[in-house]
Amino acid sequence: MPKVRSLFLSDIHLGTRACQADRLLDFLREYPAEQTFLIGDIVDFWAMSRSICWTQAQNTVVQKLLRRARAGERVVFIPGNHDEALRDYCGIVFGDIEVADELVHETADGRRYLLIHGDQFDQVTRHHRWVAVLGDKAYDLLVRLNHWLSWIRRKLGRPGYWSLAGYAKRRVKTALNFIFDFEESAVHHARERGLDGVICGHIHWATIRKIDGLDYINCGDWVDSCTAIVEHFDGRLELVEWGVSSARPLALAAPRREAEEDMAEA
Template structure:
């Protein structure tokens, strides 16, 4: 299994909310190493923290993991602003060692350019009608609560995880239409920026496809999908889903033959022969 990537992109963790899979994303980052880590918005959910959210130890552990990646692996970390962590506007842009906090960025790799942005800037509802966005956030929070109740009973019955909100998004025509339009608009923005592709988050829908010649990538989220984007050392992008990772690292067991009584005699009384290769290790 490949464990070292050139770049990993994660977004929409929503730390500070009940639905945040902080423990899972920290475990995911412990499993892999990367030269660049891009936190593409909505990492901290300032909206919920202002209302009814709470900061827990597992949320702090996520940032402890980031610091270990910076110090131990010399990983460069880019934290891009999202709509739920818009409090970052007060300090943007900021550079501290290998940590950079900014609005968006252009990422160049293997002769290709990608415009990386959280994606809320292209959402007219979020940008212009803030109170409607908050109302939508309340509805989504309720869906996540309902989703936890549904999956609690599914686990008791031995059934796999089921995303209620993703199911509803797929069934409501207006939601499907919005997502399609959103992806097309971001592809157009990549063209306007003179880029070959665009990397975003925001809508909690992981994707890796081409739209009119533009490479469209969405890292998904760590509330339901639990997914990330990863670029290997040859410039190939892939989606990694937490639920598909095999965390069991089984070491090969080598069975050695049981020593006989004669073997013990040889070890104890035979004159040791010089090892010509021993000096190579000294």
């Protein structure tokens, strides 16, 4: 039986060394659902144009999603900027997986959310692609360094998982300003559509929070933070961080609609 009503995943970046496919498989086994929404950058064609790393675990992720779709689970793929080539196929169904540019999702309690990757709100990606590609390479380097740091921490007996990329985002003022501008743009777009909020990805910064009365929800990623959004059968939305150093999930606080504070951050 499905454990949750809906899963929202983004920024898996299949085809790269940084992809945490093994962790994602553990998460998918733990969370059967009625419907799964893949909100962009699922396959990283940018990175694959430089070099391809396609592991057995990554292949199993694809097969598992296809099996879910064949078994009757609704699976929708919304391409992002790293897999933008697939936007040419929006409106088509591949292997029982729907491809859509964006989607309006209604939760069990009647709230309506725009599902969109989010690169549409990123002025750098839209107008200065070379800067975005350079930033992508820098982020990939931080993630690679993080693997070595995690190994050192384990050898020293330090508990938990520490993210170098996340630390860099929090410390760099320009990055923080970019994130907040992105969030406000996404919420503004949802407001213009008359919706209750937006569920997106793109910036690898998982959160559930209120912005000017609307819900801003970001799925995070499966490169660094290993996070996802789940919808329970009562419509409650929850941000789940799949512990990198643990086999058990770390469930963050699940906000009700009236919550005004930032309830989760990865």
